[in-house]
Each structure stands twice: as structure tokens, then as C-alpha cells.
Amino acid sequence: MSSAGSARGVGRTTGQVAGDNDHELREGHIPDYVDENRSYLNTVIVHPSTGSELWKKCNALRSQRETKRAMKSNACIAQSIMISFGHGIQDDFKALDIELQNELYLKLMQRIALEANTEISGLVAHRDETAPHAHGQLVGYNRDGTPLTKIMTRQFRKDMQDWMLEIFQPHITQMERGVAKSVRLARGEKAATTINRSVAELHKDLPKEIAAKKGVLDDLLAKIAKNERLAEKARLKAIDDGDQADKAVKRAETYGRRAKAARETMTAAEVELASLESKLAGMRNEEALLNDELKRVDGEVAVSLETLAELETATAQKKTNIDRLRKKKAHLNARLQSLSVA
Structure with missing residues (x-):
């Protein structure tokens, strides 16, 4: 059971920001894994900026430096930051006062924004899903006009985990620094311990287990x-049959014991059922987080492809310049030789 905190960031385009804002503000479609009865516990700490607002701001920041072309329509105009907690410390975090939770979320976002030299453009804390977490948003370009996709390197993302530990650990003493899976494997940890049961397996198995457990409960209720x-029939018979009263009372007591035993078994089954349903709810929340992570990865891939295209263009231009300079050098050498002969 993990006791690590996690702060992950990914670039978002204008269209992706719109979808993120709908999810974070609970506007439009509400996913099944969201408990709407608890949505009032969510906090909009900093109201998220819209895609158009971020586009204008990023375009203005970008114009501070010389660029060869206009900003692309699929440029990352925001960085989405997911702040979450391992299962081992989720209850510890939920036990904190909500105002303190919001303060810690904000402090971490402020630290990330400070290091990236940008500003916070949104922060929403969610408490209506299985696991507590927050969605942060940063302006996609820093104050010098550099895109955050170039600033938030692998090392920067590692530093984010350290900043989270620094800010949250004084209030959650059990919190640990997350260890990369590659490092855990290098230490000799078995691969099986680094892999969680897949969402597909959970989707397949848990509903069947829940249905089976509900079937057991139905049988127990019928037995009770x-x-x-x-x-009750035996008690009534005991009243009517004086000479057979003792036998009737014993039968009533036997049936009563059976009913009591069935109730006790049913109580245990209900606990197991609640555990399974909780696990299923957690799985659905995990699925949502995985889908969100997939979107983040898609964003990173788009950024990488854009960077690759820029590098290829720059490389082609450099090759053209080199060819031109070689020709110029050859021409100058020829002139120099003709002058030497003269």
C-alpha cells in the first residue's frame, strides 16, 4: 500500500482545457464514479481559466521572443497538474481540516509556478470521488515567453515530488517520497509487486463477485x-397444545437459533459485500485516473511530435546554410587563387 504523494503535469491544448474545466467544475456530463451527494465538498480554490483566455495570454507571452511563425493551433497553452495520494495516506489526508487541505494544495501549486516562472490559472480540489485529489492549472508559457513543455523536464518533474513531500509531510507524517518503478526493480523487488491488478480484470471479476455475494444474502434472508x-408457528402451537407445549417450545427455540445464526452469517456477508462494492468504486475511480493519465500522455506525445518537427525543420535549415557557406567558401578560394596567379 503506497504512502507516497504524487504531482504529475502534462501540457494541454485549447480543446483539452475545455474538457478539463468541464470535469473539474462538474459541468456537463458527470461520470458514474462521482458521488454527486458529496460534490458540495469540492473547492474551487482558483477558478480555472478558459482555453481562449489562456491562448491570448500565452500568445502575448510568446511574442516577447523572436519566433519564425505564429503559435500553432494545437500548442500547449496550459500545464495540467494532478495532485494525488497513495492508498496508505488517503485517510490521513482526508482527516485534515478542509481549509488546511486547500492551503497545502495551493502551496504546492505556488511552488511549482515559482520554479517554472509562470502563474497559477486554476486549482480545484475534488472530494466527491473515491480518492481525494486536486487538479491544478498553470499558464503554458513562462514570463519570458518560453513554453512550459521545455521547462518541465524530467528532472523538474522529479523535483515536483520532492516539493510535495516538503509541503505535505509536516501534516501527513506517514507520507514518503515515491520511488520509481525502475529503481524498485533494480533493488530486487519482484516485478509482480510493482504491477496492480488491471482495470480490465477488475471490471470482469468484481461485478461477478458482488452478484454472487448478493445471491448469498438473498438466500440468507429467505432462510431467516x-x-x-x-x-412463530411453534410458539402458537405451544399455547394451543398444553400437553405438547414442551416439544413445541423446543422447536421454537431451535428455529430461533437457526434464524439468529443466519442473521450473523448475513452480517458477515454484508461486510464482505460492502468491501467488494468499495473496491469496485475504487477501481472505477482508478479507471478515471488512468483515462486522465492517457490524456496526459497523448498531450506529451503531441508536444514531442511538435518539438521533433521543429528540430527537423531547424536541421534542414542548417544543412541548407552549410551548403550555401561551402559554395561561398569554394567561390572565395577560387578568387583567391586567381589573385595569387595574377
Whole structure:
């Protein structure tokens, strides 16, 4: 059970920002894994900027430096920051006062913005899903006009985990620094311990287990009802049959014991059922987080492809310049030789 905090960032385009804002502000479609009865507990700490607002701001920041072309339509105009907690410390975080939770979220976002030399453009804390977490938003260009996709390097993202530990650990003493899977494997940890049960497997298995457990509960309820009915019948017979009263009372007591035993078994089954349903809810929340992570990866791929295209263009231009300079050098050498002969 992980006791690590996690702060992950990914670039977002104008269209992706719109979808993020709908999800974070609970506007439009509400996913099944969201408990709308608890949505009032969510906090909009900094109202997220719209895609058009961020586009204008990023375009203005970008114009501070010389560029060969206009900003692309699919440029990353924001960095989306997901702040979450391992299962081992989620209850510890939820036990904190909500105002303190919001303060910690904001402090971490302020630290990330400070290091990236940009500003916070949104921050929403969610408490209506299985796991507590927050969605932060940063302006996609820093104050010098440099895109955050170039600033938030691999090392920067590692530093984000350290900043989170620094800010949250004084209030969650069990919090640990997350260890990369590659490092855990290098230490000799078995690969199986680094891999969680897949969402597909959970989707397949848990509903069946829940259905089976509900079937057990239905059988137990029927058994309880039957034995209570027989016990009541035996008690009534004891009243009517004086000479057979002792036997009737014993039968009533037997049925009563059976009903009691069935109730105790049912209580245990209900606990197991609640555990399974909780696990299923957690799985659905995990699925949502995985989908969100997939979107983040898609954004990173788009950025990488854009960077690659820029590098290829720059490389082609440099090759053209080199060819031109070589020709110029050859021409100058020829002139120099002709002058030397003269």
C-alpha cells in the first residue's frame, strides 16, 4: 500500500482545457464514479481559466521572443497538474481540516509556478470521488515567453515530488517520497509487486463477485424468514397444545437459533459485500485516473511530435546554410587563387 504523494503535469491544448474545466467544475456530463451527494465538498480554490483566455495570454507571452511563425493551433497553452495520494495516506489526508487541505494544495501549486516562472490559472480540489485529489492549472508559457513543455523536464518533474513531500509531510507524517518503478526493480523487488491488478480484470471479476455475494444474502434472508415463521408457528402451537407445549417450545427455540445464526452469517456477508462494492468504486475511480493519465500522455506525445518537427525543420535549415557557406567558401578560394596567379 503506497504512502507516497504524487504531482504529475502534462501540457494541454485549447480543446483539452475545455474538457478539463468541464470535469473539474462538474459541468456537463458527470461520470458514474462521482458521488454527486458529496460534490458540495469540492473547492474551487482558483477558478480555472478558459482555453481562449489562456491562448491570448500565452500568445502575448510568446511574442516577447523572436519566433519564425505564429503559435500553432494545437500548442500547449496550459500545464495540467494532478495532485494525488497513495492508498496508505488517503485517510490521513482526508482527516485534515478542509481549509488546511486547500492551503497545502495551493502551496504546492505556488511552488511549482515559482520554479517554472509562470502563474497559477486554476486549482480545484475534488472530494466527491473515491480518492481525494486536486487538479491544478498553470499558464503554458513562462514570463519570458518560453513554453512550459521545455521547462518541465524530467528532472523538474522529479523535483515536483520532492516539493510535495516538503509541503505535505509536516501534516501527513506517514507520507514518503515515491520511488520509481525502475529503481524498485533494480533493488530486487519482484516485478509482480510493482504491477496492480488491471482495470480490465477488475471490471470482469468484481461485478461477478458482488452478484454472487448478493445471491448469498438473498438466500440468507429467505432462510431467516422461513425459520422465524416456523418459530412463530411453534410458539402458537405451544399455547394451543398444553400437553405438547414442551416439544413445541423446543422447536421454537431451535428455529430461533437457526434464524439468529443466519442473521450473523448475513452480517458477515454484508461486510464482505460492502468491501467488494468499495473496491469496485475504487477501481472505477482508478479507471478515471488512468483515462486522465492517457490524456496526459497523448498531450506529451503531441508536444514531442511538435518539438521533433521543429528540430527537423531547424536541421534542414542548417544543412541548407552549410551548403550555401561551402559554395561561398569554394567561390572565395577560387578568387583567391586567381589573385595569387595574377
